Amino acid sequence: MGSTILAIIQTMKFLGKSRKHLRFLRAMGPLTAVVLGTTFVKIYHPSSITLVGDIPQGLPSFSIPKSFQYAKSLISTAVLITGVAILESVGIAKALAAKNGYELDSNQELFGLGVANIFGSFFSAYPTTGSFSRSAVNHESGAKTGLSGIISGTIMCCALLFLTPLFEYIPQCALAAIVISAVITLVDYEEAIFLWRVDKKDFLLWTITTTTTLFLGIEIGVLVGVGVSLAFVIHESANPHIAVLGRLPGTTVYRNIQQYPEAYTYNGIVIVRIDAPIYFANISYIKDRLREYEVVGDKSTKRGPEVERIYFVILELAPVTYIDASAVQALKDLHQEYKSRDIQIAISNPNQEVLLTLSKAGVVEMIGKEWYFVRVHDAVQVCLQHVQTMSPKASDPSHEKSSFFQRIMKQRREDISVSELESGNSQMRSDSTQDDPQLEPLLSRRS
Template identity: 75%
Template structure:
C-alpha cells in the first residue's frame, strides 16, 4: 500500500481509541507486517495497488474487521481463543516470519520479488531474478542488520547496556536515513514522499465490493486475535495482571472502526513494538497515548525526513519436540501449511487441527484405576503410585472429565476393559475369582448430559446381568441432581452413593467377604452360577458390619457381619444423618 495512505494513519488514530477501550497495558497496536501482507495479497487480486479503489477497499476492510471484532467482544466470544493451541500460534508466527522476511528481501537484494503469502513463488522469484542482484542495498542492509543484532545481543547479555536493545532500531533508521540523504544511492529503494499533516475525517467508500471481502475479514480477524490477544495475554502474565479477552476484542474493534474514518487500514497488536514497550517498563495504557502523541508530532513535522529511510523460532520447535510430540506435530502442520499454502490456509488448517485435538481429548478422556496408599484412606492412580494396592472383587475407577454423548462409548469400553484386566500382584482382601463391585469416583465429573444418563442405565443393566454392583462416590451437586431427576439414583440404589471412595470400598469389602463365606458354606447341589447369583442378590438386600481393615485385607475374617454395628462413615451419601 502507498506509504502515506494508511500506514501512518493506522499508527496514529487507533492508538488513542485503544488506550480508552483496550485492556492491555503494554501492547502497542498499529500496522503489522502480517496483516499488511494479508491485505496486500487479497486486494492485489482485485485491483492494482496504484488504483484509488485499492485504498478504498483497504479502508472498507478495516471497518468490516472492526465491526466483527466489536460484535465478538460484545457477545463475549473471547472464550473461543482458548481453543487455539499455543503450538498453532507458534507454528503460524514462525512460518509467517519466514514469509514476511523473504517478501522483504527485494529491498536487501536490490530487485523486485513477486508478492505472495506462499513460500514457493517467493523463492522461485528470488532465484529467477538473481542476475539483477545489486551490491549497494545488500551492503547497507548487511551493515544495518549487523548493528541491530550487535546492539540486541549487548542489551540482552549485559544489564547495564539494556537500553541498547531498544535503541537498536532507532540507531539503524538514523544511520540508514543519513547515508541515503548524503550519498543519494540510486540503487537503494527509499520510502518516498509521505503527505505531511494529520489524517482528515472521511466516510469509507467502496462498499459494493464488501461481499468479496468477507472471507478476508474473517481471516484478518482471526490473525488479529492470534497476534493481539496472544501478545496481550503473555504480557499480562509477565506483569501480574488479568486480561479480559472480551474487552480486548472490543478495544481492537473500536480502534479499527473509528480508524477507518481516518483512512486507516486493519490494525492489530505488534510483536516487536509491544516487546519494546515491555522492555522499557511500560506499566499503563499511558504508554500508548505517548506513542500516539509522538506519532502526531512526526506526521506534522518529520515526514520530509522519512522520505530517505532505506527499506530493508527454531528454539520453540525444539522445546515442543522435547516436551510434547503432539504439540510439535501441531506446530509442524501449521508452519508447513502456512509456508506452502499461504497465511489464510495455514491459519484455517492450524486452527482446524487444534480443534480436532481438543475434540479428540474430550471424546477420549483420562480414566484411572485407583488403589489405596498404604497406611492411609487415600486412593490414587495405580499408574502414578505403584505402591497403591487394590482389592479382590472390587475395581475403583476415576473419570477425569465431564461425561457427555461424545465420550460415553469410550468410557464404557474402558470400564469393561478394567473389569477383565485384573492385576493380581497388587490385590488384597478376601480371595474371590472375579469382580463383584465397580466403584466410580465422580468428583472430577463436573457435568453429565442425557447421553451419559442413558449410558449409566445401560451399564447398570449390563452389570446386573453379570451380578456386578455399581457404587458411586462423591458426585457434585449438579451431577447428583441430574442422576436423581433421571431415575438413575433409584435404579442403582440410594445405598450405593457415598461421600468418600473409602466408604464405598469398606462396604463393598464387607459384601465380598460375605460372598466368600456364604459360597464356602453353601452345598454343591446347585451349579456355581446359580449359587453365586442367589448369594449376590441376597447380600445386596443388606448391609454388613464394617469389619476391621486388617482382617478384610488379609482375607482371614471369619466373623459374620452385623448391620447394627456398621461404621457411620460408611453410610451412603443420600442417607447421611446430620
C-alpha cells in the same frame, strides 16, 4: 546492507545496556539505521535495493459510509480479521507483560482496540491491532507507558503531513533490520528448553507455532497455533485420565495403583476413578476403559475371598464436576450391560450437581440408593461382604439357587471387619443385629 545495519543496531543496543553513560545509544539505534540506509541510497543509488517508494502526503479525510451493499460480503472477512487481531494483540501484550513483570488486563486491551477501530473506520484506516513488530520496536526504544503511543501517533501524523518526500529513499532492508532487532528479544529460548523438559506436547505446540510463523507469517502462525492447541484440548477432553484405585496398606485411603505400587486391590471388585467431567465426547472412551479393566484386571496384589471374576465396579466420582444427558444415558446402558453379566455398580462421593443430575434422570433409583456411598472405603466394605457370599469357601446350595441380584439386594445385616474379609476365610455371622454406621449409604433408604 540489511545485515550491516542489523549489526550496527545490535552493537548500539549492547553498548547501551552494558555502559550507563552510553544508554542513549539503545534508543538511537532505529533512527541511526534509517539515516544510514537513506544516506547510502541517496549517494550511491544502488538498483538492487528495494525502497519504500512514494507515499501520498496528508491524512485521509473524515467520511461516513453511505451505502452498505458490501457489508454482507465482508462479514466473514471481518470475523477472521477480528479473531486474528484479538489473538495477535493479546499475544504480544502477554509477552511484554511477562517480560516487564506486570499484570495484563485483557478486557482493557480489547476495549482500547474496539474504540480505535470504531474511530479509525471514519477515516478509512486499516484495522487496528497490537502488532508484534511495532510493539517490539516501541518496547526496545524504551517505552514504558501508553503515553508512548500518543507521542508516536503525533509524530506519525506530522510525518504524513510534512515529511513524506523524505521517506521515498528509505531502504526496506533498513526497516526490516529494525524489526528483526526488536523481535529477537521476544524469542524466549529458555522457555523452549523448559517446555522440552516438562511437557513434550507443549514443546511440539511451540515448535509448530514458531516454524509456521517464520515461514508463513505472524497471522497464519497464530491461527495454526491456536488450532493445534484446540486440537490438543479436544483430545485431552475426549481421552480423560482414568485410574484404577487400590488401598494403601494400613489405611482406608485408596490411590492410583500405577502411582502407588504398594496399593492392593480386592478379588471380585474393581475401583475406578474418573478424573474429568463426563460428557458426550468422552463417555465412549470411559466405557471402553471400564470394559477393559473388567476383563484384563490389574497386576497389583489382590486380597479377599477368591472369586473367578469381577462382581462389583465402584466408580469414584469425586473429581467429576459435571455430567451431561448423553453421559447419563450411556451410564444407564452400562448398568443394563453389567446387570446382564451379574455385575453391580457402586457410586462413591459424587458432588451435589452430579448427584442431582443422576437423580433427575432416574439413575439413582435404577442403580439403587443403597449403592451410593460417601467414601470409597464404605463401598468396598459392603462389596466385600457380598463377595464373601460368592466365594467357593462360603457357598452352599441355597446360595447357588438364589440369583446374584437377589442376594446383593438383601438388607445388610452383617458386620464383618475388613481384616477378616481380606483373609478370605471368615464366616458370615448371623447374630449381628445392627448395621455398621460406617457402612451407611450416601442416600439413606426411606420407608
